[in-house]
Amino acid sequence: MTATAPTTTPPRKIRIATASLAGCFGCHMSFADIDTRLLALSEWVTFDRSPLTDWKTVGECDIALIEGGVCNAENVEVLRAFRRAARILVAVGACAINGGLPAQRNHHRVEALLTHVFETDRHLAPGSRVPNDPELPLLLEHVHPIHEIVRVDYYLPGCPPTAEVIWTFLMDLLAGREPHFPYPMLRYD
Amino acid sequence: MATERQRTAPGLLAALHQARLRWGNPLEEPALAELSAAFALPPGEIAATASFYHFFQTPPARYQIHFIDHVVDHHAGIEALCNRLCAAFAIQPGERTADAHLFVGWTACAGLSDQAPAAIVNGRPLPALTPERIDAIIDAIRAQIPVAEWPAEWFAVANPVYRRGPLLTWLHATPAAAVLEQLSAREPEAILQAVADAGLRGRGGAGFPTATKWRFCRETADPTRYLICNADEGEPGTFKDRLLLTHYPDHLFAGMTLAARAIGAQTAMLYLRYEYQYLLPKLEAARERILAAQSQLPPSERITLEIALGAGAYVCGEESALIESLEGKPGRPRVRPPFPVTSGYLGQPTVVNNVETLVAVAAIVGNGPQWWRSMGTPDSSGPKLFCVSGDVARPGLYEFPYGVALGDLITAARPLGTPYAIQVSGPSGTLLPATPEQLARPLAFEALPCNGTVMVFDERRDPVAIVRHFARFFAHESCGFCTPCRVGTQLIAKTFAKIAAGYATRFDLERLAPALEAMRLASNCGFGLSAGNPVRDLIAYFRPRLDAHLQPHDFLPAFSLDAELAATRRLTGRDDTHAHLAQFEQPEAAR
Ligand SMILES: Cc1cc2nc3c(=O)[nH]c(=O)nc-3n(C[C@H](O)[C@H](O)[C@H](O)COP(=O)(O)O)c2cc1C
Ligand code: SF4
Ligand code: SF4
Numbered sequence: 001m002t003a004t005a006p007t008t009t010p011p012r013k014i015r016i017a018t019a020s021l022a023g024c025f026g027c028h029m030s031f032a033d034i035d036t037r038l039l040a041l042s043e044w045v046t047f048d049r050s051p052l053t054d055w056k057t058v059g060e061c062d063i064a065l066i067e068g069g070v071c072n073a074e075n076v077e078v079l080r081a082f083r084r085a086a087r088i089l090v091a092v093g094a095c096a097i098n099g100g101l102p103a104q105r106n107h108h109r110v111e112a113l114l115t116h117v118f119e120t121d122r123h124l125a126p127g128s129r130v131p132n133d134p135e136l137p138l139l140l141e142h143v144h145p146i147h148e149i150v151r152v153d154y155y156l157p158g159c160p161p162t163a164e165v166i167w168t169f170l171m172d173l174l175a176g177r178e179p180h181f182p183y184p185m186l187r188y189d
Numbered sequence: 190m191a192t193e194r195q196r197t198a199p200g201l202l203a204a205l206h207q208a209r210l211r212w213g214n215p216l217e218e219p220a221l222a223e224l225s226a227a228f229a230l231p232p233g234e235i236a237a238t239a240s241f242y243h244f245f246q247t248p249p250a251r252y253q254i255h256f257i258d259h260v261v262d263h264h265a266g267i268e269a270l271c272n273r274l275c276a277a278f279a280i281q282p283g284e285r286t287a288d289a290h291l292f293v294g295w296t297a298c299a300g301l302s303d304q305a306p307a308a309i310v311n312g313r314p315l316p317a318l319t320p321e322r323i324d325a326i327i328d329a330i331r332a333q334i335p336v337a338e339w340p341a342e343w344f345a346v347a348n349p350v351y352r353r354g355p356l357l358t359w360l361h362a363t364p365a366a367a368v369l370e371q372l373s374a375r376e377p378e379a380i381l382q383a384v385a386d387a388g389l390r391g392r393g394g395a396g397f398p399t400a401t402k403w404r405f406c407r408e409t410a411d412p413t414r415y416l417i418c419n420a421d422e423g424e425p426g427t428f429k430d431r432l433l434l435t436h437y438p439d440h441l442f443a444g445m446t447l448a449a450r451a452i453g454a455q456t457a458m459l460y461l462r463y464e465y466q467y468l469l470p471k472l473e474a475a476r477e478r479i480l481a482a483q484s485q486l487p488p489s490e491r492i493t494l495e496i497a498l499g500a501g502a503y504v505c506g507e508e509s510a511l512i513e514s515l516e517g518k519p520g521r522p523r524v525r526p527p528f529p530v531t532s533g534y535l536g537q538p539t540v541v542n543n544v545e546t547l548v549a550v551a552a553i554v555g556n557g558p559q560w561w562r563s564m565g566t567p568d569s570s571g572p573k574l575f576c577v578s579g580d581v582a583r584p585g586l587y588e589f590p591y592g593v594a595l596g597d598l599i600t601a602a603r604p605l606g607t608p609y610a611i612q613v614s615g616p617s618g619t620l621l622p623a624t625p626e627q628l629a630r631p632l633a634f635e636a637l638p639c640n641g642t643v644m645v646f647d648e649r650r651d652p653v654a655i656v657r658h659f660a661r662f663f664a665h666e667s668c669g670f671c672t673p674c675r676v677g678t679q680l681i682a683k684t685f686a687k688i689a690a691g692y693a694t695r696f697d698l699e700r701l702a703p704a705l706e707a708m709r710l711a712s713n714c715g716f717g718l719s720a721g722n723p724v725r726d727l728i729a730y731f732r733p734r735l736d737a738h739l740q741p742h743d744f745l746p747a748f749s750l751d752a753e754l755a756a757t758r759r760l761t762g763r764d765d766t767h768a769h770l771a772q773f774e775q776p777e778a779a780r
Pocket of ligand 3 (some may be wrong): 666670674714716717718
């Protein structure tokens with residue numbers, strides 16, 4: 001629509017990684033909303049680690065798209081790995097930008113929340129306890145936007161950002177332009 | 190077009206002081222209901238006003254002790270003294286003992302920089318504290334001895350003067366009675382002309398020509414006018430007005446009377462900072478004497494003199510905030526124009542002058558403008574009181590003519606070590622390196638402006654830590670009215686907390702820059718305009734010292750990641766490696 005695809009095929013395919021931290025996968029779905037343009041995109045880019053691929057660890061890449069805030073220890077580790085791997089790291093969606101709706105839990109004590117859900121809720125089986133297996137990542141005291149943990153290069157606002165914003169952004173980067181979002185594309189809700 | 194004026198409640202501040210004594214803090218229902226009826230304001234509005242002032246927040250306790258959270262006091266070991274007292278009663282600063290006998294907290298510089306470390310107990314100063322004095326205080330509290338019965342020497346505030354010039358000599362030599370004779374002698378226009386001829390400029394910091402301000406006020410059509418003496422003296426490190434209030438209150442009230450007459454005001458008010466309330470008996474006596482001296486005048490020429498007490502807010506030194514405070518409202522600077530000279534106290538034309546300015550008025554009327562003009566520089570005429578504190582052997586007061594070199598003033602105060610950094614004019618002013626070039630600069634409005642305050646720091650001190658103290662001060666004292674200052678002062682304080690925690694990187698300074706710019710350009714009053722000055726100067730003059738605190742990393746979190754897992758570690762009883770997070774990653778280059 002507004003953005004145009006690269007006119008010539010880049011010499012090397014651009015590598016994109018994506019991740020969802022304390023996200024709802026909605027930002028990824030909005031990405032998928034570019035619809036058949038995904039086919040065009042797949043001509044120009046390669047995907048590294050992403051919920052859409054089977055790569056288990058993130059490798060060197062050009063762009064990392066991160067949705068979701070940071071709510072637990074594993075989110076921190078993953079976010080740092082993506083930061084190390086990617087040249088350009090992008091905070092996608094309200095959650096990554098300012099913690100989003102999940103950050104409403106910052107009004108409560110994390111112990112109280114876990115206890116409420118896993119121990120004192122009246123629908124639980126007797127003897128239910130807060131899970132404590134080392135397999136499980138521990139929750140942080142607060143939910144944080146990703147820029148409080150690592151440097152962020154770009155922000156795509158919206159909950160989720162519109163497919164047009166995501167498409168425009170990628171086309172700009174692919175064409176080597178500084179990303180520009182016309183006012184009608186912008187939303188925080 | 191006439192705009193609807195906000196409600197005013199003159200006398201509310203005094204009533205809140207009364208209520209606090211009777212009912213305690215914070216004010217609750219019966220007290221609020223009573224005040225609400227008396228001032229015809231909803232109880233919530235009265236509570237909101239009270240909540241603006243620091244000393245109306247203190248929880249009720251028989252002993253309310255506030256240690257002075259000021260850089261000079263910190264260098265003198267105030268933190269250890271505070272901890273010593275707190276430990277004896279098993280509380281933390283900001284807490285009250287279980288029996289509600291003792292509250293210990295912090296407060297901003299109380300005008301005792303020359304007698305650091307210091308504290309305030311129930312509104313009375315405790316200067317020059319030592320561990321032994323703290324132990325004696327602990328005993329007195331344990332023995333439940335009322336503060337009124339504590340030894341008088343514990344409260345003795347000295348006003349050491351190390352250099353007298355013509356002004357202090359005249360003040361010292363001229364008995365109050367002689368000052369009083371001036372009162373009947375002068376016509377308004379003659380007083381104004383003398384002050385104009387003397388070229389007097391405001392001693393409160395901004396240096397506005399006093400006679401010009403007076404003329405603006407005098408030329409308004411409204412015949413009901415006010416003169417206010419600004420004795421808020423809140424700028425950290427400043428204690429020059431304290432000397433004048435302590436030793437020369439007659440001269441001050443005489444100056445207020447002369448100024449009031451010059452502008453055609455019927456009432457002159459002294460707004461005294463809360464921390465100086467121990468001076469109230471002296472000031473009341475002087476006020477009575479000057480009132481009595483006026484009795485020879487025809488009633489139409491007599492000036493009513495009033496004294497009002499603040500309640501702990503640096504921003505109330507800003508003239509329109511001071512007026513709001515006198516009107517029984519939170520001390521938030523007004524949107525100007527209109528300026529106080531056209532619409533001030535109760536909407537009437539009002540002149541606000543600093544204590545030293547008004548004492549100078551008495552001296553100029555007494556000695557003539559030529560005497561005044563013979564001192565200082567052509568642009569900054571007259572003598573000036575300087576208060577020097579910090580790492581000097583003789584912290585105290587110095588009278589020099591305006592234009593004295595910064596270095597000469599510091600030399601007079603006998604630096605303890607080699608001066609390294611100098612804070613000129615308080616945190617709102619300038620932080621300078623003690624280079625020969627800087628020390629040669631004259632203190633004058635046209636060169637290096639100075640309200641009189643000079644704090645000396647030698648090589649033991651870290652300029653970054655000094656700026657962190659100022660950043661906390663501004664964050665605490667911002668009135669919170671306008672966005673750049675309300676938020677920006679917090680951003681600066683947080684950046685310095687991050688630096689102190691060892692987590693800051695170059696990026697944190699880059700990210701702060703636009704906030705500093707917004708504060709400088711878009712703040713509603715001089716507070717927000719100058720609250721970024723300490724960082725500005727740190728970056729301009731002490732960049733290597735600042736950089737030494739920055740981590741080489743591209744970015745680090747401002748909070749401890751591992752500490753954020755403490756709650757869930759506790760809850761799950763885990764302590765395996767996955768239950769922890771490292772704060773530092775290898776810097777880019779090291780990979
Ligand atoms: C944040 C702030 C604090 C101030 N504090 C004081 C103060 O403590 N004492 C003072 O005389 N002036 C203070 N001023 C300056 C006053 O607004 C005003 O300019 C001054 O009292 C005028 O008196 P002068 O002309 O005699 O100097 C302050 C200004 C600002 C912006
Ligand atoms: S921003 Fe909205 S859509 Fe995206 S992850 Fe968060 S909640 Fe989901
Ligand atoms: S600049 Fe600061 S102190 Fe001044 S009005 Fe704004 S918030 Fe209040």
